[in-house]
Amino acid sequence: MDILGTLNEQQKEAVLTTAGPVLILAGAGSGKTKALTHRIAYLMQEKGVKPNNILAVTFTNKAANEMRVRVERLLGSGSNISRSQMPWLGTFHSICVKILHREIEALDYTKDFTIFDSDDSLRAIKKCMKDLGIDEKKYNARAVRSYVSGAKGELMSAKQYQSFAFDHFQEIVSKIYFAYEKTLKNHNALDFDDLLFRTVEVFQKNPEILGKYQSIFRYILVDEYQDTNHAQYIFLQLLASKHRNIFAIGDDWQSIYSFRGAKFQNILDFKKDYPDAKIIYLEQNYRSRTPIIESAQAVIKNNEMRSEKNLFTTRGGGAPVLVLASENKNDEIDFILDEIASLQVGERRELKEFVVLFRTNAQSRAYEEALNRRQMPYKIVGALKFYERKEIKDVLAYLRFAQNPSDSISLSRIINVPPRGIGEKTLDKILTLGDKAEEEIPKFALFMNAVRKIQDDISKNRRTDIIIDSVMKNSGYRDFLNDGSFESASRLENIEELKNVAAEFEDTNSFLESVALVSDIDDLKESDNYLTLMTVHAAKGLEYPIVFISGLEEGTFPHSQSQLEQYELEEERRLFYVGMTRAMERLYISYSKTKYQYGQLQFCIASRFLAELPEKYVENIEI
Numbered sequence: 121m122d123i124l125g126t127l128n129e130q131q132k133e134a135v136l137t138t139a140g141p142v143l144i145l146a147g148a149g150s151g152k153t154k155a156l157t158h159r160i161a162y163l164m165q166e167k168g169v170k171p172n173n174i175l176a177v178t179f180t181n182k183a184a185n186e187m188r189v190r191v192e193r194l195l196g197s198g199s200n201i202s203r204s205q206m207p208w209l210g211t212f213h214s215i216c217v218k219i220l221h222r223e224i225e226a227l228d229y230t231k232d233f234t235i236f237d238s239d240d241s242l243r244a245i246k247k248c249m250k251d252l253g254i255d256e257k258k259y260n261a262r263a264v265r266s267y268v269s270g271a272k273g274e275l276m277s278a279k280q281y282q283s284f285a286f287d288h289f290q291e292i293v294s295k296i297y298f299a300y301e302k303t304l305k306n307h308n309a310l311d312f313d314d315l316l317f318r319t320v321e322v323f324q325k326n327p328e329i330l331g332k333y334q335s336i337f338r339y340i341l342v343d344e345y346q347d348t349n350h351a352q353y354i355f356l357q358l359l360a361s362k363h364r365n366i367f368a369i370g371d372d373w374q375s376i377y378s379f380r381g382a383k384f385q386n387i388l389d390f391k392k393d394y395p396d397a398k399i400i401y402l403e404q405n406y407r408s409r410t411p412i413i414e415s416a417q418a419v420i421k422n423n424e425m426r427s428e429k430n431l432f433t434t435r436g437g438g439a440p441v442l443v444l445a446s447e448n449k450n451d452e453i454d455f456i457l458d459e460i461a462s463l464q465v466g467e468r469r470e471l472k473e474f475v476v477l478f479r480t481n482a483q484s485r486a487y488e489e490a491l492n493r494r495q496m497p498y499k500i501v502g503a504l505k506f507y508e509r510k511e512i513k514d515v516l517a518y519l520r521f522a523q524n525p526s527d528s529i530s531l532s533r534i535i536n537v538p539p540r541g542i543g544e545k546t547l548d549k550i551l552t553l554g555d556k557a558e559e560e561i562p563k564f565a566l567f568m569n570a571v572r573k574i575q576d577d578i579s580k581n582r583r584t585d586i587i588i589d590s591v592m593k594n595s596g597y598r599d600f601l602n603d604g605s606f607e608s609a610s611r612l613e614n615i616e617e618l619k620n621v622a623a624e625f626e627d628t629n630s631f632l633e634s635v636a637l638v639s640d641i642d643d644l645k646e647s648d649n650y651l652t653l654m655t656v657h658a659a660k661g662l663e664y665p666i667v668f669i670s671g672l673e674e675g676t677f678p679h680s681q682s683q684l685e686q687y688e689l690e691e692e693r694r695l696f697y698v699g700m701t702r703a704m705e706r707l708y709i710s711y712s713k714t715k716y717q718y719g720q721l722q723f724c725i726a727s728r729f730l731a732e733l734p735e736k737y738v739e740n741i742e743i
Contacts, residue, residue, distance in 0.1 A: 123162050123194060127154070134369075134400050135159045138167060138339070141360075141394035143387070144369035147431040148416070148701035149407030149663070152369050156341055157187055159367060160207060161194035163339055173336060174207035175359070177215055178343035183661070184210045187343070208337070212352050213312065216319040219333065220310070226326050227318060229308055236304070236311045241265060248299035256539045257596065259292055263603030267293045268300060272313035273349045273381040275320060277301075316351040323358045334362035345370035345390070349381035357393070364394070372427050373420050376657060376695045378688075388427065403431050405701075407663055409438025411737035412707050416700040418734045423690045440739040441700075443730060444710040451743055452712045453490045456668050459708070460651065463666065471497065475652040475664040477699045479677040481610055482506075482617035483670065484653050497650035502658030507635065511601060511611040512618055516635060518591040519584075519628055522574040538600035540567060570594040584622035584631045585719040588615070609681065616717070623719040656699040667703035669696070672711040672727040696729050709733075 124132055134144050134155040146152035160176060163169040178184050188209055208215060221231055236244065245268070246261045267290070271281045278297040285294045304310065310318060323330040340360050342348070345368035348356070360366040368390055375384030391397055405413050413433045420426065446452040456476065463469045476487060485506040491498045506512060514537050517530040524530075528551055535550070536542050540563050542550075550557040550564050558565040577590040592598035592615065601611050625631035656669070671677055678692035700707060711726050 123158050123165065127158060128404055130400055130402050130404070131155045131158070134367075134402070135162050137398050137400070138163060139365060141364055141390075141397040142367045143345075143390045143394075143397050143399045144367070144402060145387075145399065145427050145429060146369055146371050146402040147405055147429050148371065148374060148698075149405040150402035150431075151404075151406055152371070152402060153183075153186065153190070153343070155402065156343055156367075156369055157190040158194060160187075160191050160209075160341065164207075165195060169339060171205050171207045173338040174209075174341070175215065175337040175339070176207055176209045176341040176343070177212050177356075179211060179347055181211060181214075183343060184214070212355070213315045216315040216355075219319050220315065220322070223322050223326075223329050224318065226322050226329060229305075229310075229318075232308070234307065234309045235315070236309050238265075238312070240309075241311045244303050245296060245300055248296050248303060252295060252299060254292060254296065257600075259289070260600060260603035260608075262607070263289075264293050264296050266603070266607075268297050269313050270381060271297065272311075272317045273351050275317060275351050275354060313351075316355060320351060320355050320358065323355075330358060331362075334359055338363045339365045339367070341367045341369070343369055346372045346375040346384045346387040347377050347382045348386050349383060353383070353386050366394070373423075373429070373694060374660065374698050374701075376660065376691060376698055378691055385425075388425070401429055403429055405431050405433040406435075407704050408433060408435065408701060409705060410436050411438050411440050412700060412703050415441045415707070415733050415737045416697050419693060419700070419729055419732045420697040422732050423693050425687070425690055439706050440737050441707045441709065441733065443733065443738055443740050444708060445726070445740070445742045446710065446712050447714060447743070449486055449712045449715050450490075452670065452710050453486055455743055456670065456708065456710060457490060457494060457496070459668075460666075469666065471649050471651045473665040474668070475654065475659065475662075475666075475702065476668045476670055477654060477656050477659055477702070478670050479656060479679060479695075480613050481509075481655060482613040483676075485617050485621065487653055487670075491651065499650045499652055501652055501654040503655070506614070506617070509611075509614055511614055514597065515588060515591055515615060515618060516632070518571075518574065518595060518597075519587065519632060522571055522578060522587075522591075523628060523632065525571075534595070535564075535567065538596045542567075570596075578628055581627070583719065584625050584628045585619040587628055588619050588622055619719055620716040623716060656695050659702050660698050663702055663704055665704045666706045666708075667699070668708045668710065669699045670710050672709055672730055673715070673724040674727055675724075677727055678729070693729060696727075 124135065127135065131151060131154065134142065135158050144152065144155060146155070156176070160174060163174060164171060176187060178187065188206065191206065191209070208218070217235070220233070224231060224233060242261055242265055245265050246256065249256055249259065249261060249264070276284070278294065278301050281297055282294040285291045304314070323333070337359050340356065342356060347370070356366065368387065370387050372384050372387045375382060375387070378384070391399065410433055413431050417431050444452065444455060446455060460471070460474050464471070478484065481503045484500055484503065488498070488506055514534060517533040521527050521530040521534060532547060535547055542563050546561060546563070550561060553560060558568055573594040574587065574590050577587050601608050622631050625634065652664070674683070677696065678689055682688035682692045709730065711730070712724055714721055714723055716722070
């Protein structure tokens, strides 16, 4: 196959510049994966580079598999390269596992080490807390794990973390980190973060091992370089320092994972790290129509921290970007679903050609209920359906048990949420003793005292959203969730959305009956043709003919937690840019003038991002 024949001039330059450091600043939909895979094939087929001397890393198994398939296709059946002779190609973590199975004995582990998954890791941390006498009711184990993970991403050992701990919680984390590391070592185990952490440690402590892999990896290719964290950045620097044939490709405009430790400054600093680097721009977009590209570019250019690119597309024409202003959320959702139904008929579109994007998972709830009413098949990508989320099920179980203390199923779910030290044997004893359980089991008596406070609020005929607040306070569930992590913020937003639903009902019983009807609705038959719902974060790397971005209000998008810091606000703008550039043919952006929040109808301000759209390519509609 002609490796260069289908490439544009900039892509050819990216493939042919094989010596020295190269940075490819690639716009959305500009064929960056094509440039990367054609470069691998060119190195092997035209330059005679042995596959074992090529390392190509990316972030997801899906991306790695796509790269592998494309390289195999380019090399073709006539190639002398067999499948077993492919380059080192995979995710950062899979490559590190491969290295560690060869070299981890340098750290006094054995090669048959096990890898703890997230549940294993959490259980180990809880065991350490128990052994240290640290109360899990006061210090959330998930938050501890999140802090330890962040430390490992920064390549900080427990000892280093101890010296940087500046508040009481971090001092507690430091103690647990020491014990957790000892537990992992005793079990000859690594957690997910260790895969990079320990690989870098092997390299830094053993120059001869590092030298071996520097000699092996003469050519290093990195996809999505803007998403690298500190550990990944150091891993690449160490390996590339000998031959310096590092090829980094990415788009700082699409850096949206700082909450995972990604540092998009890495891609902006590439020229500082490699002063002789060649920088190539991939600016031709092959995905989207002109109004979409021009609008997205006009928005992102309001960011100060970014590279300079000028995207263009040969896919001229197309409908203007439609910005919808509605009086309330129900009107907004009805318009979007009506528009989808209309385009299905008028343009013979299938449901799978549409996607509805939103900033937070909690926003999916109103869409799910509307879609269920219309019997339209849908799928949520990257998240559970609203009423299947753990925090929602937990709160509903509290409400059900407060309404009906004979509901042993709900009791079983919540008896130890938050943790109260009540195990299965104690629960069995409670269920056997019945009314006498409180007399014999003090922990259960404390639990029932909290339940009675909730029951008291119900008996006073208070609104159901207020009853949910009572559940969160009296059960200790709010403090349990509110651990400061990204996940906790999302869970608390889901609780607030549940309160918004509850505010529409006069009493708790009618609310619970309504929820049961929604959550128990018969599943529609599996079909490849369904409407996709997802957050913008989950949509990165995907494309759809028609995209709806819903909820462009201040406080929602940009998110309320990101409005005070310039750095965080610019990440919100990059996130909006990512959402816009998923669209191939049509882009709709919508917001509401009012919405329910904290049980009250509130007026909304349109997102500042809407004012950054170019009038030339936008059509505004009010309903």
